[in-house]
Amino acid sequence: xxxxxxxxxxxxxxxxxxxxxxxxxxxxxxxxxxxxxxxxxxxxxxxxxxxxxxxxxxxxxxxxxxxxxxxxxxxxxxxxxxxxxxxxxxxxxxxxxxxxxxxxxxxxxxxxxxxxxxxxxxxxxxxxxxxxxxxxxxxxxxxxxxxxxxxxxxxxxxxxxxxxxxxxxxxxxxxxxxxxxxxxxxxxxxxxxxxxxxxxxxxxxxxxxxxxxxxxxxxxxxxxxxxxxxxxxxxxxxxxxxxxxxxxxxxxxxxxxxxxxxxxxxxxxxx
Amino acid sequence: xxxxxxxxxxxxxxxxxxxxxxxxxxxxxxxxxxxxxxxxxxxxxxxxxxxxxxxxxxxxxxxxxxxxxxxxxxxxxxxxxxxxxxxxxxxxxxxxxxxxxxxxxxxxxxxxxxxxxxxxxxxxxxxxxxxxxxxxxxxxxxxxxxxxxxxxxxxxxxxxxxxxxxxxxxxxxxxxxxxxxxxxxxxxxxxxxxxxxxxxxxxxxxxxxxxxxxxxxxxxxxxxxxxxxxxxxxxxxxxxxxxxxxxxxxxxxxxxxxxxxxxxxxxxxxxxxxxxxxxxxxxxxxxxxxxxxxxxxxxxxxxx
Numbered sequence: 001x002x003x004x005x006x007x008x009x010x011x012x013x014x015x016x017x018x019x020x021x022x023x024x025x026x027x028x029x030x031x032x033x034x035x036x037x038x039x040x041x042x043x044x045x046x047x048x049x050x051x052x053x054x055x056x057x058x059x060x061x062x063x064x065x066x067x068x069x070x071x072x073x074x075x076x077x078x079x080x081x082x083x084x085x086x087x088x089x090x091x092x093x094x095x096x097x098x099x100x101x102x103x104x105x106x107x108x109x110x111x112x113x114x115x116x117x118x119x120x121x122x123x124x125x126x127x128x129x130x131x132x133x134x135x136x137x138x139x140x141x142x143x144x145x146x147x148x149x150x151x152x153x154x155x156x157x158x159x160x161x162x163x164x165x166x167x168x169x170x171x172x173x174x175x176x177x178x179x180x181x182x183x184x185x186x187x188x189x190x191x192x193x194x195x196x197x198x199x200x201x202x203x204x205x206x207x208x209x210x211x212x213x214x215x216x217x218x219x220x221x222x223x224x225x226x227x228x229x230x231x232x233x234x235x236x237x238x239x240x241x242x243x244x245x246x247x248x249x250x251x252x253x254x255x256x257x258x259x260x261x262x263x264x265x266x267x268x269x270x271x
Numbered sequence: 272x273x274x275x276x277x278x279x280x281x282x283x284x285x286x287x288x289x290x291x292x293x294x295x296x297x298x299x300x301x302x303x304x305x306x307x308x309x310x311x312x313x314x315x316x317x318x319x320x321x322x323x324x325x326x327x328x329x330x331x332x333x334x335x336x337x338x339x340x341x342x343x344x345x346x347x348x349x350x351x352x353x354x355x356x357x358x359x360x361x362x363x364x365x366x367x368x369x370x371x372x373x374x375x376x377x378x379x380x381x382x383x384x385x386x387x388x389x390x391x392x393x394x395x396x397x398x399x400x401x402x403x404x405x406x407x408x409x410x411x412x413x414x415x416x417x418x419x420x421x422x423x424x425x426x427x428x429x430x431x432x433x434x435x436x437x438x439x440x441x442x443x444x445x446x447x448x449x450x451x452x453x454x455x456x457x458x459x460x461x462x463x464x465x466x467x468x469x470x471x472x473x474x475x476x477x478x479x480x481x482x483x484x485x486x487x488x489x490x491x492x493x494x495x496x497x498x499x500x501x502x503x504x505x506x507x508x509x510x511x512x513x514x515x516x517x518x519x520x521x522x523x524x525x526x527x528x529x530x531x532x533x534x535x536x537x538x539x540x541x542x543x544x545x546x547x548x549x550x551x552x553x554x555x556x557x558x559x560x561x562x563x564x565x566x567x568x569x570x571x572x573x574x575x
Binding site: 015091227 | 294385408415424454518560
């Protein structure tokens with residue numbers, strides 16, 4: 001019995017080491033002087049620490065400015081998606097209107113159109129609006145999502161009928177019910193969606209690369225590209241860059257892991 | 272409940288129904304505008320763009336008609352890119368699914384401290400495409416990357432992972448499988464948790480060993496989750512872009528030129544060709560999504 005338990009832990013630990021290795025290597029390389037990188041396997045156990053690689057990555061990748069851009073863009077996308085999704089979800093869950101099924105199907109249909117398939121025409125639109133190299137270009141196309149609408153609508157549908165009747169008897173209209181009852185009760189679903197939306201918005205790559213070309217608007221993910229090019233002589237740079245750009249999401253996962261898991265699995269298990 | 276109240280209630284509902292549609296319009300308008308402008312219009316526009324032939328300056332050029340699709344889709348460069356994408360899907364999807372299932376089963380054990388292992392197994396979900404690519408760039412650097420330093424220590428020749436035609440696609444696939452592992456682990460773990468303990472227990476009492484319990488109880492109940500993960504990983508494979516842009520730029524000798532990278536390169540200087548290829552991408556993803564919806568639909572049925 002005991003040997004079996006030890007075997008299980010050994011297998012678990014082996015897998016954990018393999019899975020975690022790329023992250024661990026990036027972190028240890030990012031906190032050591034460049035000369036130590038060629039000292040394998042000693043590099044895996046840091047002896048002297050330095051913040052120099054982070055400073056260099058911030059400077060040569062212009063990551064400070066890019067982090068601000070990423071923060072602004074992510075805040076607008078997440079805020080916008082949460083608001084538009086709550087509003088649309090409320091309409092589908094609690095408001096009577098003609099052609100509801102058709103409109104709902106159209107909303108769900110947007111999930112079948114991958115962003116990659118529409119970049120050519122969307123690029124043309126953004127160009128036409130004169131929005132290349134602007135926050136609008138990075139934010140506007142992502143201000144609504146059927147995934148959020150669907151997730152929050154499911155939560156709204158779970159609000160007991162009694163509460164709706166009671167709220168109506170108390171003289172609350174739709175806005176009162178939305179703010180006072182529906183949204184507070186749907187908080188878990190809204191939280192899961194918020195974390196999920198943050199993850200996607202912060203990690204975007206293709207679209208920001210296509211529509212921005214200047215330091216004033218490029219996001220941190222795109223900033224990493226310039227560090228990727230400069231890697232031959234100095235592995236510290238890409239490693240430090242990866243750590244810097246990954247940290248916000250790392251903290252998100254640390255504090256909101258439960259919500260994120262809920263968001264990720266709601267498509268699979270909730271049905 | 273008294274009859275007059277009910278009648279009054281019904282009246283209110285009917286009265287409200289008449290006046291409610293303007294409210295629905297207000298609530299749905301923000302989403303509808305975004306979807307119209309950035310999903311439905313560009314979809315139609317992309318299909319239309321695919322029927323033009325770009326002029327040499329990246330302009331729209333002249334109208335050719337549906338035959339333009341035939342020309343683009345039978346071009347050597349498109350077919351090569353489609354082939355690379357299929358190869359990439361074959362490299363990443365089964366591997367990712369198998370590893371995700373393995374980790375999920377390992378992480379499902381009742382052991383002290385299992386939470387730490389679960390967190391580590393889900394950790395790659397925190398990495399973006401760019402972050403994961405830079406990490407793999409660090410590992411796979413031809414001269415001072417740790418993998419090659421280790422290989423040299425073991426007396427092996429260093430491998431030029433990202434610049435050799437035979438290795439480049441495999442390397443991009445490795446980075447991709449790793450980056451998706453956190454997601455696959457989380458989804459399959461959730462599926463495992465929904466397998467009722469009583470079923471496993473009664474199978475155990477019937478004398479079924481762990482392998483038989485897994486194969487005959489867990490796996491069938493897990494199959495919808497696995498199919499869901501399979502579809503998501505396949506769609507991901509067809510949408511892959513960042514890894515290629517950061518690790519290999521489509522090279523060497525076009526060996527990692529995946530579909531979306533091919534489209535991206537042509538977006539600003541040959542929009543019509545890019546559009547025709549994007550339509551094919553849409554068709555493939557649509558097909559995969561319909562498969563997924565069928566699966567979810569069936570599950571909802573079973574759930575009822």
